Amino acid sequence: MSTSIPTENVGSLPRPAKLQEAIAKYDKGEITQDQLAELQDEACRDSIERMEATGSPIVSDGEQRASSFATYPLADTLAGTGLAPNLAGDGQYFAIFDDGHHRQLPRLTGGPFRYKTFAADYLKKSMPMASKPMKQAVIAPSMLSLLYPLDGEIEGYPRAQFLDDLVDECEKDIRKAFDAGAVRVSIDFTEGRLANKNDPRNPWTGRNMLQEFVDLNNRVLDRFTPEERRNIGIHTCPGGDCDSVHSAEVDYAELLPAMFQMNAGYFLIQLASETDKERVYKLCGEHSREDANGVPQVCFVGVIDPLNPTVETAQQVCDALVTAAKYIPKERLGATDDCGFSPFSVDVKPKHGSPDIARDIAFQKIAARIEGAKMAGEQLDM
Ligand SMILES: [Zn+2]
Numbered sequence: 001m002s003t004s005i006p007t008e009n010v011g012s013l014p015r016p017a018k019l020q021e022a023i024a025k026y027d028k029g030e031i032t033q034d035q036l037a038e039l040q041d042e043a044c045r046d047s048i049e050r051m052e053a054t055g056s057p058i059v060s061d062g063e064q065r066a067s068s069f070a071t072y073p074l075a076d077t078l079a080g081t082g083l084a085p086n087l088a089g090d091g092q093y094f095a096i097f098d099d100g101h102h103r104q105l106p107r108l109t110g111g112p113f114r115y116k117t118f119a120a121d122y123l124k125k126s127m128p129m130a131s132k133p134m135k136q137a138v139i140a141p142s143m144l145s146l147l148y149p150l151d152g153e154i155e156g157y158p159r160a161q162f163l164d165d166l167v168d169e170c171e172k173d174i175r176k177a178f179d180a181g182a183v184r185v186s187i188d189f190t191e192g193r194l195a196n197k198n199d200p201r202n203p204w205t206g207r208n209m210l211q212e213f214v215d216l217n218n219r220v221l222d223r224f225t226p227e228e229r230r231n232i233g234i235h236t237c238p239g240g241d242c243d244s245v246h247s248a249e250v251d252y253a254e255l256l257p258a259m260f261q262m263n264a265g266y267f268l269i270q271l272a273s274e275t276d277k278e279r280v281y282k283l284c285g286e287h288s289r290e291d292a293n294g295v296p297q298v299c300f301v302g303v304i305d306p307l308n309p310t311v312e313t314a315q316q317v318c319d320a321l322v323t324a325a326k327y328i329p330k331e332r333l334g335a336t337d338d339c340g341f342s343p344f345s346v347d348v349k350p351k352h353g354s355p356d357i358a359r360d361i362a363f364q365k366i367a368a369r370i371e372g373a374k375m376a377g378e379q380l381d382m
Pocket residue numbers: 010190235236237238239240338339340343
């Protein structure tokens with residue numbers, strides 16, 4: 001009896017149109033936080049039920065309560081309602097996307113830096129809604145390090161002190177998620193690929209920060225035992241927002257050798273939308289480590305493109321995994337989606353027609369991944 005290739009989603013799903021309208025009303029003060037929370041709960045329940053119905057062995061709540069994958073610790077909504085203390089709205093660009101839109105981070109104005117909301121605060125509300133094991137995505141310290149001004153120091157709060165506080169908060173974020181019942185915690189690291197973009201409109205992408213990011217993230221990972229790190233992952237992608245990307249042109253060969261230096265037990269790697277997939281499978285095989293300070297690195301390759309409304313077939317998923325197994329040892333191979341289906345809460349999913357249609361498509365795509373991973377497990381005699 002063979003078993004499936006392990007498979008896991010990244011985290012997010014599009015927020016239903018009704019919820020996105022409610023977020024806008026909440027930002028304008030037209031509805032209360034309780035009224036918003038009611039719709040968030042409803043969206044989480046629907047996300048979990050439908051993800052469970054795909055046959056997925058592990059589910060998430062689709063991050064329906066989060067402002068975004070990166071700003072959930074800092075603000076209640078993407079527009080900045082409920083911004084945490086010591087932050088202002090006008091920080092660095094997190095990314096400028098290929099379709100011309102951008103997303104901006106807050107700016108740190110003083111210390112100490114503290115999370116206002118931990119991922120577990122949301123997870124705790126969703127756990128009772130699930131009958132299958134849950135995962136939780138958290139944001140990487142490397143992303144939040146961009147809250148600190150790129151040049152100069154904040155008076156009375158040196159950069160080194162900020163980074164110490166940041167590492168403490170990220171460690172807490174992960175531990176709290178496990179304590180709340182998550183069986184897996186993956187760290188979103190979309191800034192990794194962007195770090196080599198050299199986009200003159202976005203200064204930090206021209207500062208060769210990748211190694212700094214990797215070292216900072218390892219400061220958090222190294223606080224966990226090998227047994228814990230088996231279930232701590234890293235997600236890489238070229239971005240995924242409004243069906244657009246920010247760094248797909250950056251060669252994976254510039255990212256992967258550094259990325260696999262992080263002592264995580266698994267990696268969720270965008271790959272379905274790559275033009276030369278075999279080359280990237282090969283790079284993953286070459287650079288992922290059998291022993292990352294006591295834990296093998298499992299490569300979950302992307303087999304689903306959440307930005308493209310065309311639903312992959314299970315056969316396509318299976319074929320991709322069988323090809324990947326030529327380059328990545330099958331004991332260290334898994335299947336994932338290229339990204340969350342909507343990392344930012346406000347996202348109309350333009351190529352899909354609407355966020356509600358995009359939700360329907362997302363669950364069909366997840367079902368194809370689950371089925372294809374099973375087929376590949378049989379074919380590879382797992
Ligand atoms: Zn992503």
